[in-house]
Each structure stands twice: as structure tokens, then as C-alpha cells.
Amino acid sequence: MANILVVDDELGIRDLLSEILNDEGHSVDLAENATQARAARAGNSYDLVLLDIWMPDTDGVSLLKEWATAGVLTMPVIMMSGHATIDTAVEATRIGAFSFLEKPITLQKLLKAVEQGLARNAAHQAAPVAAVAAPAAAPADPTFSQLPAVSAVMAGVDPGPHAHQGFDLDRPLREARDGFEKAYFEFHLAREGGSMTRVAEKTGLERTHLYRKLRQLGVDLGRGKRG
Known part of the structure; x- marks a missing residue:
């Protein structure tokens, strides 16, 4: 503590x-x-x-x-x-x-x-x-x-446009951030077979906060489940 x-x-x-x-x-x-x-x-x-x-x-x-x-x-x-x-x-x-x-x-x-x-x-x-x-x-x-x-x-490097391939940088910051977070969680859900316990461990979130975040982003919770 x-x-x-x-x-x-x-x-x-x-x-x-x-x-x-x-x-x-x-x-x-x-x-x-x-x-x-x-x-x-x-x-x-x-x-x-x-x-x-x-x-x-x-x-x-x-x-x-x-x-x-x-x-x-x-x-x-x-x-x-x-x-x-x-x-x-x-x-x-x-x-x-x-x-x-x-x-x-x-x-x-x-x-x-x-x-x-x-x-x-x-x-x-x-x-x-x-x-x-x-x-x-x-x-x-x-x-x-x-x-x-x-x-x-701060590193003196020009990030350039290629550093953000796959993301629409013309969108407002909040929308762009939500888009990234949605893709991030969908990736982990698919990789972990829809297991919320393992996704929570991988992402460092408590299950309650994870469920709330997924609902907020409109993530399909059944999408990553194995048949």
C-alpha cells in the first residue's frame, strides 16, 4: 500500500x-x-x-x-x-x-x-x-x-504519416482514441477466445471496469467466443 x-x-x-x-x-x-x-x-x-x-x-x-x-x-x-x-x-x-x-x-x-x-x-x-x-x-x-x-x-524524430497507418487522423481526437481502444479490445477478445477473465488480466483492468469500457465502446462481447 x-x-x-x-x-x-x-x-x-x-x-x-x-x-x-x-x-x-x-x-x-x-x-x-x-x-x-x-x-x-x-x-x-x-x-x-x-x-x-x-x-x-x-x-x-x-x-x-x-x-x-x-x-x-x-x-x-x-x-x-x-x-x-x-x-x-x-x-x-x-x-x-x-x-x-x-x-x-x-x-x-x-x-x-x-x-x-x-x-x-x-x-x-x-x-x-x-x-x-x-x-x-x-x-x-x-x-x-x-x-x-x-x-x-522529445527524441528528435519526425513521426511522419506512416507511423499512424490504419488510423484516420482526420477524425476528432476522442473519436480516434475510441476507435483505437475498440480495435484493441476486439483483438484481445478474439485472441483469448472471448474469455473476459483472461482479457482483464492481459489489459490490466478489473472485470467490472472492463465490462463498462466494452459497453461504452460498443464492442460485441460475443464476437470473440469460440464455437
């Missing part, structure tokens, strides 16, 4: 993230702005922080910079936003953010990012000397794939 701080000015997002993380066995504290986040960080030690960028009092990037400057950025911080640019993501990474999640946050991406962040924190706790020697602004596994072509841009 890990101690996690969720900082977001939207009540619905705080409640949703808290519910998911509690279901995973973690202890969760909530803050609706930078002022509450500062107080929580001052009084507690966290294994991970989920930090929204756009907040009414102080934005998340500025708060991240405060913690880095004060020497209290001792835990992985996952930035969250629905309107961030590549420049914002890059700046947050340079300051010391571990990764970035684009809203609306999918369950699979959330749990994967949290798992990677906690693994990073555990590695630092086990090897404090190595952690001190490592550059603070060099995340081990930055997950910037949620922003269009960020991974390629």
Missing part, C-alpha cells in the same frame, strides 16, 4: 481518482488547490503525487518548481491536464515530473503510470546513493504518449 496525494480543483476527478486508488489498496489524501497541497506535503510523506496543471490559485507546474527548489520533491509526481501543450509537458519534465496524463484519464493509463511511479520511488528508496547521483530531471520512463507525437518530438 502506498500513500498518494491527489491534487485537482475538480471534485469529480478527485473523487474518481480516490475511488480507483483506494480500490487498488492505496491510502489517498485529497487537495483541491496548491494551498492545500502545500499543507499536505508539509505534514506528510507521500510515495506519489498526482498533480493537476491548471488550478485557480497556483498552477501545478509552479507548485512543482516550488517543491523542487525547496528540496522536497522526493516523490514521483505525475502531472495531469486536459489542455496542456508539448512545451508545458517538457517544462514539467525538466523540473522533475515523472510523467504526464492527459484528461480524460483512462483507467489503464492511470494504473500503469501509478505502478511505474511507485516502482521508481521504491527503487530510489532502496538505493538512496544512486538516487542522489542521478539527475533529478531525468525520468526513467516518461509516459508522454498521451500527447500527440510527444515521444517522437
Whole structure:
């Protein structure tokens, strides 16, 4: 079990993230702005922080910079936003953010990012000397794939049109994402013979969340079943 701080000015997002993380066995504290986040960080030690960028009092990037400057950025911080640019993501990474999640946050991406962040924190706790020697602004596994072509841009590579063969990039982002996710789940359903248990294990989703996601995407649950 890990101690996690969720900082977001939207009540619905705080409640949703808290519910998911509690279901995973973690202890969760909530803050609706930078002022509450500062107080929580001052009084507690966290294994991970989920930090929204756009907040009414102080934005998340500025708060991240405060913690880095004060020497209290001792835990992985996952930035969250629905309107961030590549420049914002890059700046947050340079300051010391571990990764970035684009809203609306999918369950699979959330749990994967949290798992990677906690693994990073555990590695630092086990090897404090190595952690001190490592550059603070060099995340081990930055997950910037949620922003269009960020991974390629940061690597200095032109992704080009052939990197997205098979997907209609003229569609709105939400429709394109839903199309990919539907194809993804249909593939796993077919490969696992329609077994929801095995698909849940392969995709890292709980069965309840998996059923809900499949219904939302309009996936035919009987399509992959063997005769």
C-alpha cells in the first residue's frame, strides 16, 4: 500500500481518482488547490503525487518548481491536464515530473503510470546513493504518449504519416482514441477466445471496469467466443 496525494480543483476527478486508488489498496489524501497541497506535503510523506496543471490559485507546474527548489520533491509526481501543450509537458519534465496524463484519464493509463511511479520511488528508496547521483530531471520512463507525437518530438524524430497507418487522423481526437481502444479490445477478445477473465488480466483492468469500457465502446462481447 502506498500513500498518494491527489491534487485537482475538480471534485469529480478527485473523487474518481480516490475511488480507483483506494480500490487498488492505496491510502489517498485529497487537495483541491496548491494551498492545500502545500499543507499536505508539509505534514506528510507521500510515495506519489498526482498533480493537476491548471488550478485557480497556483498552477501545478509552479507548485512543482516550488517543491523542487525547496528540496522536497522526493516523490514521483505525475502531472495531469486536459489542455496542456508539448512545451508545458517538457517544462514539467525538466523540473522533475515523472510523467504526464492527459484528461480524460483512462483507467489503464492511470494504473500503469501509478505502478511505474511507485516502482521508481521504491527503487530510489532502496538505493538512496544512486538516487542522489542521478539527475533529478531525468525520468526513467516518461509516459508522454498521451500527447500527440510527444515521444517522437522529445527524441528528435519526425513521426511522419506512416507511423499512424490504419488510423484516420482526420477524425476528432476522442473519436480516434475510441476507435483505437475498440480495435484493441476486439483483438484481445478474439485472441483469448472471448474469455473476459483472461482479457482483464492481459489489459490490466478489473472485470467490472472492463465490462463498462466494452459497453461504452460498443464492442460485441460475443464476437470473440469460440464455437
